[in-house]
Each structure stands twice: as C-alpha cells, then as structure tokens.
Amino acid sequence: xxxxxxxxxxxxxxxxxxxxxxxxxxxxxxxxxxxxxxxxxxxxxxxxxxxxxxxxxxxxxxxxxxxxxxxxxxxxxxxxxxxxxxxxxxxxxxxxxxxxxxxxxxxxxxxxxxxxxxxxxxxxxxxxxxxxxxxxxxxxxxxxxxxxxxxxxxxxxxxxxxxxxxxxxxxxxxxxxxxxxxxxxxxxxxxxxxxxxxxxxxxxxxxxxxxxxxxxxxxxxxxxxxxxxxxxxxxxxxxxxxxxxxxxxxxxxxxxxxxxxxxxxxxxxxxxxx
Amino acid sequence: xxxxxxxxxxxxxxxxxxxxxxxxxxxxxxxxxxxxxxxxxxxxxxxxxxxxxxxxxxxxxxxxxxxxxxxxxxxxxxxxxxxxxxxxxxxxxxxxxxxxxxxxxxxxxxxxxxxxxxxxxxxxxxxxxxxxxxxxxxxxxxxxxxxxxxxxxxxxxxxxxxxxxxxxxxxxxxxxxxxxxxxxxxxxxxxxxxxxxxxxxxxxxxxxxxxxxxxxxxxxxxxxxxxxxxxxxxxxxxxxxxxxxxxxxxxxxxxxxxxxxxxxxxxxxxxxxxxxxxxxxxxxxxxxxxxxxxxxxxxxxxxxxxxxxxxxxxxxxxxxxxxxxxxxxxxxxxxxxxxxxxxxxxxxxxxxxxxxxxxxxxxxxxxxxxxxxxxxxxxxxxxxxxxxxxxxxxxxxxxxxxxxxxxxxxxxxxxxxxxxx
Amino acid sequence: xxxxxxxxxxxxxxxxxxxxxxxxxxxxxxxxxxxxxxxxxxxxxxxxxxxxxxxxxxxxxxxxxxxxxxxxxxxxxxxxxxxxxxxxxxxxxxxxxxxxxxxxxxxxxxxxxxxxxxxxxxxxxxxxxxxxxxxxxxxxxxxxxxxxxxxxxxxxxxxxxxxxxxxxxxxxxxxxxxxxxxxxxxxxxxxxxxxxxxxxxxxxxxxxxxxxxxxxxxxxxxxxxxxxxxxxxxxxxxxxxxxxxxxxxxxxxxxxxxxxxxxxxxxxxxxxxxxxxxxxxxxxxxxxxxxxxxxxxxx
Numbered sequence: 002x003x004x005x006x007x008x009x010x011x012x013x014x015x016x017x018x019x020x021x022x023x024x025x026x027x028x029x030x031x032x033x034x035x036x037x038x039x040x041x042x043x044x045x046x047x048x049x050x051x052x053x054x055x056x057x058x059x060x061x062x063x064x065x066x067x068x069x070x071x072x073x074x075x076x077x078x079x080x081x082x083x084x085x086x087x088x089x090x091x092x093x094x095x096x097x098x099x100x101x102x103x104x105x106x107x108x109x110x111x112x113x114x115x116x117x118x119x120x121x122x123x124x125x126x127x128x129x130x131x132x133x134x135x136x137x138x139x140x141x142x143x144x145x146x147x148x149x150x151x152x153x154x155x156x157x158x159x160x161x162x163x164x165x166x167x168x169x170x171x172x173x174x175x176x177x178x179x180x181x182x183x184x185x186x187x188x189x190x191x192x193x194x195x196x197x198x199x200x201x202x203x204x205x206x207x208x209x210x211x212x213x214x215x216x217x218x219x220x221x222x223x224x225x226x227x228x229x230x231x232x233x234x235x236x237x238x239x240x241x242x243x244x245x246x247x248x249x250x251x252x253x254x255x256x257x258x259x260x261x262x263x264x265x266x267x268x269x270x271x272x273x274x275x
Numbered sequence: 276x277x278x279x280x281x282x283x284x285x286x287x288x289x290x291x292x293x294x295x296x297x298x299x300x301x302x303x304x305x306x307x308x309x310x311x312x313x314x315x316x317x318x319x320x321x322x323x324x325x326x327x328x329x330x331x332x333x334x335x336x337x338x339x340x341x342x343x344x345x346x347x348x349x350x351x352x353x354x355x356x357x358x359x360x361x362x363x364x365x366x367x368x369x370x371x372x373x374x375x376x377x378x379x380x381x382x383x384x385x386x387x388x389x390x391x392x393x394x395x396x397x398x399x400x401x402x403x404x405x406x407x408x409x410x411x412x413x414x415x416x417x418x419x420x421x422x423x424x425x426x427x428x429x430x431x432x433x434x435x436x437x438x439x440x441x442x443x444x445x446x447x448x449x450x451x452x453x454x455x456x457x458x459x460x461x462x463x464x465x466x467x468x469x470x471x472x473x474x475x476x477x478x479x480x481x482x483x484x485x486x487x488x489x490x491x492x493x494x495x496x497x498x499x500x501x502x503x504x505x506x507x508x509x510x511x512x513x514x515x516x517x518x519x520x521x522x523x524x525x526x527x528x529x530x531x532x533x534x535x536x537x538x539x540x541x542x543x544x545x546x547x548x549x550x551x552x553x554x555x556x557x558x559x560x561x562x563x564x565x566x567x568x569x570x571x572x573x574x575x576x577x578x579x580x581x582x583x584x585x586x587x588x589x590x591x592x593x594x595x596x597x598x599x600x601x602x603x604x605x606x607x608x609x610x611x612x613x614x615x616x617x618x619x620x621x622x623x624x625x626x627x628x629x630x631x632x633x634x635x636x637x638x639x640x641x642x643x644x645x646x647x648x649x650x651x652x653x654x655x656x657x658x659x660x661x662x663x664x665x666x667x668x669x670x671x672x673x674x675x676x677x678x679x680x681x682x683x684x685x686x687x688x689x690x691x692x693x694x695x696x
Numbered sequence: 697x698x699x700x701x702x703x704x705x706x707x708x709x710x711x712x713x714x715x716x717x718x719x720x721x722x723x724x725x726x727x728x729x730x731x732x733x734x735x736x737x738x739x740x741x742x743x744x745x746x747x748x749x750x751x752x753x754x755x756x757x758x759x760x761x762x763x764x765x766x767x768x769x770x771x772x773x774x775x776x777x778x779x780x781x782x783x784x785x786x787x788x789x790x791x792x793x794x795x796x797x798x799x800x801x802x803x804x805x806x807x808x809x810x811x812x813x814x815x816x817x818x819x820x821x822x823x824x825x826x827x828x829x830x831x832x833x834x835x836x837x838x839x840x841x842x843x844x845x846x847x848x849x850x851x852x853x854x855x856x857x858x859x860x861x862x863x864x865x866x867x868x869x870x871x872x873x874x875x876x877x878x879x880x881x882x883x884x885x886x887x888x889x890x891x892x893x894x895x896x897x898x899x900x901x902x903x904x905x906x907x908x909x910x911x912x913x914x915x916x917x918x919x920x921x922x923x924x925x926x927x928x929x930x931x932x933x934x935x936x937x938x939x940x941x942x943x944x945x946x947x948x949x950x951x952x953x954x955x956x957x958x959x960x961x962x963x964x965x966x967x968x969x970x971x972x973x974x975x976x977x978x979x980x981x982x983x984x985x986x987x988x989x990x991x992x993x994x995x
Contacts, residue, residue, distance in 0.1 A: 008898055015795050016802075020809045022866070027812055029834055030824045038558070042539060046837050064330060093719035101705070102712030108720075115727050117978040119927050119950045122957060122971035123730035125367055125744065125964070130725060132371045146726040149719045152920070159916070179711045197874070200815075208817035210930075215367050218322075218355045218375075226819055231358035233823075235329050239558075240827060247820040254815045262808065360938070363958040370744045387961050391746035526851035529831030589746075659960055662939055670853055670943035688765050695760050696962055 034058070034245040041240050057245035061232070064242075067220055068249075071228040076253065078143045078224060079206035085148040086202045087195050093149065094157025095183055098164075109158070115151045120211075128215055142216050143224075147206060153198050160194045161187070196261045207254060225250050319596045320351045324365065324375035327356040331553065332618050339612045343603045350596050369393045369588070376591040377600050380426055382417035382582045382652035383479075383661075389420050390655050395587035396423040400598040405606065409623045411645055414582045417652040426584030427605035430619030432548035433578045433644035434483065435566040437533075442469065442543040450567045454487075457544075457570040458511060461521035464543040471521035473533050473542030474512060476672040478664040479651055480546060483579050485509055486649065487572035492664075496654040498689035500664055501682040508572070509668075510678060517674040524672065538562055548581065549641050553618050566640045580648035582622065620645075656693050663689035738968035745961060757969035767970060769944045770952040771977075773857060777928055777948065778981070781861050781868075782921040786914065788869040793876035794906055811874065813867035822934040825863045826850065850935060853943035860931045860946060868924070872917045879913040880906070918985055926978045929954065949974045 028048060033041060034057055036050040045051065062068050096102075097109050127146065136142030164187065172182040188195075210226045217223055223231070229246050236242045323340075327333060340352045355375055357364045362384055368374040380388065388394060401407060401424070407415070410427065418426040436457075438450055446464050451457035461471025478485075478492070478500075485492050490504030499505075515522035525536045533545035538559030545551075546569060555562060569578045585601045587594065603609045607626055614621040614630060620641065621627045633642040653660075667685035671678040713720070738758075741751040761767050792810060796803055813821065828834040829849035836846040849859040883906065891901050932946040933954070940947030940955070949970065956967035 009800065012795050012798055012800060015791075016800070016806050019792060020806055023809055023812055023870075025834075026821075026824050026828060027816075029828065033827075042558075046834065089718040089722075092715045096712045096715035100708050100712040100715065102709040105712065108716065111728070112723070114975075114979075115723065115731070116923050117975040117982075118731055118734075119929070119953060119971050119974060121929065121950055121954045122734050122968055123727065125370060125957065126730035126733040127726055128367055128371055130729065132373055137371075137373060146722065149722045151723075151727075154719060180714075183715070197878075201871075204815065204817075208819065210819060214357075214360065215364055218324075218368075218373075220356060226817065227358060229819065231327055231356055233358070235327060235333070243823060244827075247823060250820060251816050255812075258811065258815050259808070262804070360958075366745060366958060366961075369746075370748075388745075391743065391961060393746040524851060527831055527848050529833055529836075655961075662955075662959070665939060666941045666944050669851075669941060673852065673942070675853065675943070691763065691765075692960070695763075695966070696960070 030244045031248060033240060034248050036241055038239060038241050057241045058249070061242055061246050061249070064235075065228065065232060067223065067228065070221055071223050071225050072249075072253075074140075074222060075207060075225040078140060079203050081140075082144045082147055082206040083199050083203045085144065086150055086153065087199055089149045090153040090198065091157045091161075091188060091191060091195065092183070093154045094159075095161050095187065097154070097158045098161035099169075100179075112151045112154055116155075124211065124215065131216060137216055138219050138222055140222075143209075143213060146212070147209070150202060150205070153202065156198065157191075157194065160191065164190075200258060200261055203257060204254060318349055318351050319593050320353055321377060321593055321596045321600050322353045322355060322375035323600065324355040324357055324378040326361040326379060327358060328618070329553070329557075331616065335613055335616060335618065339604065339609050342612060343600060343609065346603070347596075347599055350599060352600060369590075372590050374588050374590070376588050376593055376597040377585055378588065379429075379583050380418075380586045382414075382428070382584065382650055383657060385418055385425070385584070385586075385652055386420065387655040387658065389418075389425050393589050394425045395589040395591065395594065395597075396425055397427075397587065397598065397601070398424055400594075400602070405602055406623075406625075409607070409625050411622050411624060413648065413650050414580060414622050414645075417582055417650045418584045418586070426586035427601065428582040428584045428622040429605055429610070430614055431580050431582040431622050431645070432550060432620055433580045433641050433648045434480070434546050434548050434569060435578070435640040435644060436569055437537055437545050437547050437551060437564055437566050439537070439540065439543045440563045440565055442540075446543075450565070451570050452567075453574075454511060454570045454572045458515060458519070458521075461515060461544065462519055465519075465521040469540065470523040470528070470536075470542045471519075471544060472515060472523070473525060473528075473536035473545040474516070474522045475533055475546075476512070476524055476665075476669050478661045478668070479579070479581070481509060481512070481668070482651065483569065483577040483649060484512065484572065487575065487577055493653040493657065493660060496656050497693055498656075498660045498663065498686045500660070501679070501686040503679075506679045506682055509682075513671055513674075513678050516672055524669075534558075537564070549617075549620050549638065552637055553616075566637050568640045568643055576644075576647050578644040578648045580645060580650045582650060582652075656689075656696075659692050660689045663692070734968045734971065737965045738972055740965045741962070742964040743962040744964055753965070757966045758973070760966055761970060761973060766940075766944060766947060766952060767949075770940070770947045770949045773945070774926060774928065774948045774974075777857065777861060778922060778925045781865055781925050782918060784861075785865045785869045785872060786917050786921060788865060789872035789876055789917065790907075790910070790914070792869065792873045793880055794902060796873070796877060797880045807877070810870045812870075814871040814874075816867075818867070818930045819934065821863070821867055822931055825859075826935065829859055851942055853941075853945035856935065856942060856945045860928075860935060864925075864928070864931060868921070872921070875913060875917060876910065879910055883909045915985070919982055922981050922985060923978055926974065926981070 032048045032050055035053050035055070036045075037052050037054055037056070040051050097105060097112075131137055131142045131146070134142075136145070168186055168190070169182050172186045177185065208226060209224070210230075213224045213227050217227065229250055232246050233243055325336075328336075336354070340354060344350065344352060361379070362381075365374060365378060374393075380394070407424070411431070414428045414431050415424075418424060418428065436450070442464055443450065443460075446466075448460045448463050449456070451460045457472075464471035474480075482492060485500060485505045485508050488504045488508040490500070490502045490508060492498075492500045492505060512522060516524075523536070523542060525532050528536060528541045530536045530539060530541070533542075533547045534551040534554045536542045537545040537547070537551070538555055540562065555564070568576060571577075585604055587597045587601060591597050604613070605622075607623060610621050610623055610626045611629065613619065614626065617632065617635070617638065620632060620638070621630060627633065627642065632638045663685040664682070667676070667681040670676045671681040739752060739754060741749075741753045741756070743749045796806055796810070830836070831846070831848055835849070839846050847855050849855050887905050887909075888901055891905060896904065927950050928948045929950040932940060932948050932951050936942070936946045938951075938955070938959070940951050953967045953970045953974070956963040956970065
C-alpha cells in the first residue's frame with residue numbers, strides 16, 4: 002500500500018508538472034490580453050494584471066468592424082468542410098478497408114504518397130485550377146479542395162479494418178445495399194472515430210493560412226487567421242491587442258473540444274483485433 | 276434513419292448557403308459604395324492592393340480614395356489588404372492573371388518584377404500637367420527601366436540618427452557627426468543596462484555604410500560585398516558589438532525593432548526612418564528625442580532611401596481608370612492628403628515644400644538626406660544578395676564568424692544562386 | 697471462375713470506385729494534378745510570371761541541388777530536427793498517455809489541459825512563444841530566477857532551431873498522446889492483472905506489456921511524425937520572417953522550397969526538384985522505419 006502511494010504521488014507530480022508547462026503559455030497570453038500596453042511594455046512578469054482591463058477586447062472589435070464577419074466565415078468554412086470530410090474520408094477509408102476492387106492497392110499507395118509532397122510546391126498549380134473554376138474569393142474555393150484529407154482517409158481505413166464484420170453481413174442479409182449498409186449501419190457506429198477526426202479536421206480548416214491568403218481578396222471574405230494577421234500588421238508591438246485577438250481566435254475551438262471531449266478516447270482505435 | 280436525413284439536409288443547405296452568401300457579399304460590396312453617387316451609366320471598378328498599415332494610415336488612405344471617388348464618380352475603388360507575404364501573394368495572383376489593377380511595389384522588388392513584363396509602362400498615359408519633373412529624381416528613377424516609367428513613388432523615407440536627448444545630455448555627449456564621434460558617443464552612452472546603439476544588422480540598413488569607403492555591394496547585378504572596401508566599412512559595427520559592447524541588436528534585448536528598443540530606452544541611439552516618428556508618438560510619447568543626419572564617413576554624407584510606388588498591372592482591363600487612380604494618388608492633391616499627417620514623406624518637391632517637412636524639427640534630417648540618399652533598389656538580384664548577406668552578416672555580428680570570411684562565404688553562395696538562375 | 701463470381705467482383709469494383717469517387721475527384725483535381733504539373737516543372741527552367749517561359753533542362757535542377765550550399769544546410773537542419781523531435785514527441789506522448797491512463801482521479805482535467813496546444817493554431821502558438829522567448833520574456837525570467845543562464849532564443853543561430861524544436865515537441869506530443877490513450881483502452885486489463893500477480897512492478901509492466909502492445913500505434917505515430925517534421929515550415933517561417941535566419945539556422949527544406957518558388961523569380965523548376973527530393977527522403981525514412989519496427993499490421 003505504501004509503495005502504491007509513493008507511486009501515485011510521483012505520477013501526480015509528473016502530471017501536474019506537465020500540466021503547468023502546458024498551461025503557462027496560455028495563462029500568460031490570457032493575462033496579457035487583460036493588461037494595458039504600459040504594463041506589458043514595462044516588462045512586468047506578473048500573471049495577474051495590475052490594471053485589469055477589457056479595453057483590448059473592446060478595441061479589437063471596434064477597430065475591426067469585420068471581426069464578426071471573419072468569425073462567421075471561419076466557422077462556416079470549417080463547419081461545412083469538416084462535415085464533408087467526415088463523409089468522404091470515411092467512404093474512401095471504408096472502400097480501402099472493406100471492398101475488393103482492382104487498383105485498390107495502387108490507390109492506397111497514392112494516398113500515402115500524397116502525404117509526402119509538401120503543399121507549398123503545389124500551391125501555384127492549385128491556385129491556377131481554382132481560377133479556372135472561377136472559385137477564387139468564394140466559399141467553394143476554400144472548402145472543396147480540402148474536403149478530403151489523405152491523413153484521415155488513412156486513419157479511417159485503419160478504423161474500418163478493425164470493425165466487426167458481422168454487423169455488415171447481417172445488414173446485407175436483410176437486403177441492404179452496400180451504400181445502405183454503410184450509411185445506416187457502419188457510419189453511425191463509427192461516430193466516436195468521426196468525432197475525433199472532426200476536431201482535427203476542424204482545426205485544419207480553422208488554422209489554414211496560406212490558402213485563404215492567396216484565394217481571398219475581399220476583406221469581407223477573410224477568415225480569422227487572415228484577419229489576425231492584418232491585425233498583427235496594424236498593431237506591431239501592441240502585444241495586448243494581439244494576445245486578445247489570439248484568445249478570441251482560440252476560444253471557439255476550445256468550446257468545440259469541450260463538447261466532443263467524451264467521444265475522444267473511445268474514438269480513435271488503431272490497434273489490430275484482440 | 277433519421278440522423279442520416281438530417282445530416283444530408285444539413286449538407287445541402289450549407290452548400291446552398293455558401294452560394295447565396297458568396298453572392299451576397301459581392302453584392303454588398305458594390306451596392307454599399309454605389310449609394311454614394313447618383314450618376315448614371317456604368318461604374319468602373321478599379322482594384323487597388325496594398326499591405327495595409329496602422330489605423331491612422333488606413334484612414335488617410337481611405338480619405339484619399341474617397342476624395343478620388345468624388346472627383347471621378349464613374350470609378351469605384353476596391354481596396355484589398357494583403358496582410359502578410361505581400362509579394363508572394365502578388366506574384367501568385369499575377370501568374371493567375373487575377374492581380375489588382377493598381378498595386379504597391381517596393382523599389383527593392385521593382386527591377387525583378389518589371390523584367391518579367393507584368394508591370395504596365397505608364398509613358399503613354401502621362402500628360403504634361405502630371406508634372407513628372409516634380410518628383411525627387413532618384414526616387415522616381417527607381418521605377419524607370421530602359422527609359423520607360425513603370426510607376427510613381429507614393430512616398431519615401433530616408434534613414435536618420437535618432438538620439439535620446441536626456442541620455443546624451445546626462446552623458447555629456449554632443450550629437451555625433453562622424454563615424455568616429457559616433458563610436459565614441461556610443462561608448463559613453465553605454466551604461467546601466469542601456470546600450471549606445473541599437474542596430475539592425477541587415478543589408479537594407481547597412482548599405483549606406485557598406486558603400487561609404489568606395490566599395491560596391493552589388494556590381495554587374497552580382498554580389499560584391501566581400502571586397503575589402505565593404506568589409507572595412509562594416510567592421511566598426513562588428514567591433515561596436517563585440518569589442519566595445521556598445522551596440523546591440525533589438526532581439527538581444529527582447530524587442531523586435533529599433534523603434535521599440537529606442538522607445539523602451541534600452542538604446543540611446545538608433546538609425547531609423549520616418550516610420551519611427553508616429554510609432555514613438557503613439558507608443559512612447561514620453562521619450563524626448565531628436566533626429567540628425569547619419570554620421571559622415573571620411574567627410575562624406577550618405578543615407579538610404581526606401582520608396583514604394585503605385586504600379587499598374589499590365590493585364591488590367593481598365594487601364595484608363597487605373598491610370599486615373601495612379602495619377603490622383605501620386606498627383607499633387609492626392610499625395611498632399613496622403614502625406615499630410617507626416618506618416619510618410621512626399622516624393623513631390625512641390626508637396627514637400629507646401630507641407631514644410633523640411634522645417635519640421637524631427638523631419639529636417641530625413642528630408643535633408645533625400646538629396647544624397649542611395650535608393651534601396653539595385654538590379655534584379657538584390658533579393659538574393661540581401662538574403663545571403665543578412666544570414667551571414669548576423670553570425671559575424673554575433674561574433675561567431677570573422678566578418679571577412681562570413682561575407683566571402685555569403686557572396687559565393689549568392690553568386691552561385693544568381694548563376695544558376 | 698464462374699459467371700456469378702465475376703459479376704459480383706464487377707459489382708464490388710463499381711461500389712469501390714463509387715465510394716472512392718469524391719475522394720478521387722478532389723485528389724485528382726487538387727492534389728495529383730498539381731503534383732504532375734510540379735513534376736513537369738522540375739525538369740524545366742520556369743518563369744511563370746508575365747510571358748511564361750518553359751525551357752526543358754532535363755536533370756539540371758536536380759544536379760543543382762548538389763552544388764547548393766543552402767540546400768545542404770536545409771537538409772541537415774531538417775534531418776537534425778526530425779531525429780530529435782520524432783523520438784522525443786513519441787516518447788513524451790507515450791509517457792503522458794500511460795500516466796493519464798493509470799486510473800488516477802482528475803484524468804479528464806489533465807486530458808483537457810494537455811490537449812490545449814493541439815487545439816491552438818500554430819500561428820497563435822508561434823506568436824505566444826516568440827513573445828515568451830523574448831530576451832526579456834517569461835522563459836528567460838524563469839531561467840534567471842532558478843539560476844540558469846538566459847539565452848537569445850530568437851537571434852542566436854546556435855539556439856534558434858532548438859527553440860523551435862522545443863515548441864514543436866510541446867505542441868505535437870499531446871496530439872499523439874490522444875492516439876496512444878485510445879490504444880491503451882484496448883489493452884486487456886487481464887494482462888496487467890496477471891503481471892501484478894507475478895510480482896512485476898509499474899516499470900516492468902510498462903516495458904513488458906504497454907510498450908509491446910502499442911507497437912502498431914507507435915508505428916503510425918512515428919510515420920506521421922516523420923512526415924510532419926520533415927515538412928516543418930510554419931514555425932521557421934514565422935520565427936525567421938521567411939529568411940531561415942539567423943545564419944541559416946532555421947532554414948528547412950520546405951522553407952527553401954518556398955523561397956525558391958516565391959521569393960526568387962524564375963526558380964520554380966528548382967523548387968519543384970527540391971520538393972521531390974524531400975518527398976523521396978521522406979519515403980526512404982518511412983520505409984526504413986517500417987523495416988526497423990518490423991510492423992506489418994498497419995499496412
């Protein structure tokens with residue numbers, strides 16, 4: 002028993018120490034967002050603002066009339082993009098895991114290979130294609146090219162490989178088509194995996210910087226990262242504003258995560274059958 | 276299953292919404308501006324791209340554009356801000372033929388971009404009353420290639436020595452006029468955690484010094500900065516950092532640039548441009564400072580001039596309207612509005628005389644420099660040359676390499692990149 | 697082969713491609729298409745701007761890599777980065793997951809806290825870190841407080857890459873931790889019970905049961921880690937304002953690709969060649985990893 006206690010204390014110490022390491026940067030940013038510029042410039046190292054102020058938050062919304070619109074654009078693009086990803090990635094992952102068809106192996110290798118080419122080099126051809134489609138400065142242009150993701154096709158394949166076959170066989174005996182089986186039986190059961198995937202994908206869209214930078218010209222169509230950068234350019238050295246804007250930018254994702262948290266651990270399963 | 280229907284309904288609606296919204300947003304943009312005028316006939320929309328600035332600058336530009344639209348009710352200006360990686364985005368859009376009709380171009384990037392043919396020569400549009408002669412010559416010439424004019428500088432700044440009045444007085448130091456005095460002054464000013472000189476160890480800011488002893492940084496469109504004249508000219512800066520310990524780079528004391536190091540009073544002197552004046556007024560209003568012309572080397576004055584022009588996209592389909600915009604923005608009236616607050620210095624002599632910046636206490640030195648400044652623009656390969664210089668110069672500055680060796684290495688690399696092009 | 701079977705095979709082929717259809721369209725149009733275009737570019741000297749020119753130069757772009765000092769520096773930096781970051785983040789993720797999984801109270805709290813960095817955009821993180829890395833910033837203050845030397849994290853070539861490494865390990869480890877956590881749920885409790893009865897202590901159980909059972913996941917984590925770290929870009933870009941400085945110390949291959957594709961005109965073909973070299977290196981690294989771990993269950 003004694004030994005157990007010591008072990009537990011050590012574990013808590015590791016956990017606690019790392020939690021502090023993780024939290025400090027965020028708390029620091031958060032506290033700075035409530036400080037006045039004078040206090041920041043003075044080099045104060047206090048986590049508790051001397052003159053607590055909400056002025057920074059007010060100011061960023063006043064100075065940037067477009068802030069709410071950017072927020073909407075980001076949420077919309079990330080929301081729709083995530084939804085489409087979930088469906089299409091699982092469909093592709095399912096086909097790669099469960100169906101036999103010629104060219105399957107080649108397709109799988111291509112999907113893995115795609116991960117190895119840095120996106121920076123395909124940026125210009127990508128842009129040219131969007132232009133041909135007339136999708137510049139549009140929501141489609143932001144969503145469609147990212148509506149599938151090779152990493153998560155790979156991940157979904159791993160998930161479906163471990164999926165119990167019996168359910169599908171039963172569904173097929175009941176006369177359901179492959180699509181019926183997939184949408185009515187397989188997909189609902191994959192919910193936890195989808196939930197986990199959705200956060201990663203949402204993050205991808207939410208944070209995407211290069212694509213909107215090139216594709217979007219209209220300030221009304223900006224996403225938050227673009228807005229944040231414009232902001233950064235306008236307020237060089239105004240760390241109080243920059244940190245406030247960063248916090249505004251981070252909050253929606255945290256809420257989303259809090260909401261989906263319980264699906265998380267159940268969701269991602271990679272290990273082979275036991 | 277219920278959930279499936281729900282999901283697919285959501286999918287369809289969201290896609291529809293996307294279409295509607297993207298439609299909406301463009302309608303909004305045009306209708307909003309349309310309200311202002313009651314003119315008949317079609318409006319021409321001219322797009323203008325720039326990198327934005329601080330809120331005051333943005334307001335000034337808006338005002339200038341509003342004035343323009345009032346004068347030309349048939350033209351709407353659509354202003355785009357490209358916040359980051361401005362040139363990279365511009366180049367991509369130019370490749371795609373989707374770039375703005377009129378956009379900012381830094382003199383430093385100009386020669387390379389002009390060479391590709393994407394910039395419209397403006398000579399055919401220029402009329403007599405635009406008065407090209409009015410521009411400060413060296414600044415205007417940065418955008419002239421083979422006798423053709425590709426843009427007109429909207430504003431400029433030179434470099435000047437910013438000094439903290441209080442610190443100089445306390446240390447009993449006169450404002451240094453020569454490089455020798457400067458180095459001595461920095462020694463006296465370095466104390467109590469304050470450095471004499473806050474320096475930006477990069478080519479754009481070192482160029483004036485690098486060429487002060489007859490060396491050429493760029494020769495025949497290739498890097499030539501390892502020559503002994505250039506190395507000797509730059510050596511004092513290295514020594515100030517590593518021997519005298521009187522010079523410091525902003526990052527070494529935890530700030531991003533000279534304006535901050537100076538404002539936070541961590542350095543008594545910096546070499547900065549006009550942009551630092553409004554920054555200091557906004558952020559550090561309590562710092563008392565003065566400006567002076569840069570210290571002379573061997574009795575010769577020198578400084579840098581940085582300039583940005585409005586240029587026209589060669590693929591623009593609205594060249595007449597685009598020219599109207601450029602000629603207003605760089606014309607006497609537009610430039611007066613734009614430079615009225617002193618955020619930027621006017622490139623037209625007549626505007627400068629009218630606004631009287633040469634009489635302005637803080638700006639006298641900056642304006643004086645215009646007559647002998649070197650414009651930060653040297654052929655098509657300057658970006659490569661600069662990148663390699665900056666990388667290696669810094670390691671010499673930090674004492675990790677010998678300056679001559681570092682620059683030799685950097686020059687070799689720069690020229691091999693240029694040769695391979 | 698009887699008729700019925702081949703009809704079934706035909707039907708399944710149809711189904712397979714229907715399921716893959718959306719993915720194939722997007723992949724083809726926005727990923728494979730551009731990749732082919734890039735392959736084409738890598739054998740040409742290209743000026744895309746203005747009057748676009750394409751001169752076929754065969755393998756010149758690839759040969760040029762051999763003479764490019766900065767390409768070598770970039771490769772070396774990237775290599776260092778991968779070799780240090782991948783094991784560290786994998787190991788850290790594993791430890792964190794195992795600790796979290798020990799059945800302690802407050803797990804959920806720790807899990808949410810640990811996941812914060814993954815949920816924050818790299819742009820915001822880099823901003824926060826740049827600010828903490830300031831010479832007068834929080835980290836130096838802490839170091840100073842506990843009596844350690846302080847550093848010029850952003851400006852010193854000897855330190856800058858390490859600063860990025862630290863930040864990345866910190867922000868990526870939790871992502872993989874979640875994956876490990878999920879996998880840990882799948883290890884049967886009975887294995888641990890049996891080991892306990894045999895008198896194995898915590899560490900022994902960790903090495904003898906947890907680690908071997910997590911092999912397939914580790915393989916996934918390492919592959920994803922390798923691919924991700926080889927493509928390091930955002931952080932070096934923001935830290936160095938795109939230059940890869942100070943003194944090329946934060947120059948990575950992808951940053952170099954970016955510089956040649958966007959900063960200098962007329963080197964698009966060379967940028968493409970560099971990108972393919974990188975893809976090849978990643979491929980080799982992945983294959984090596986597979987060979988070493990002898991793990992077949994993932995592919």
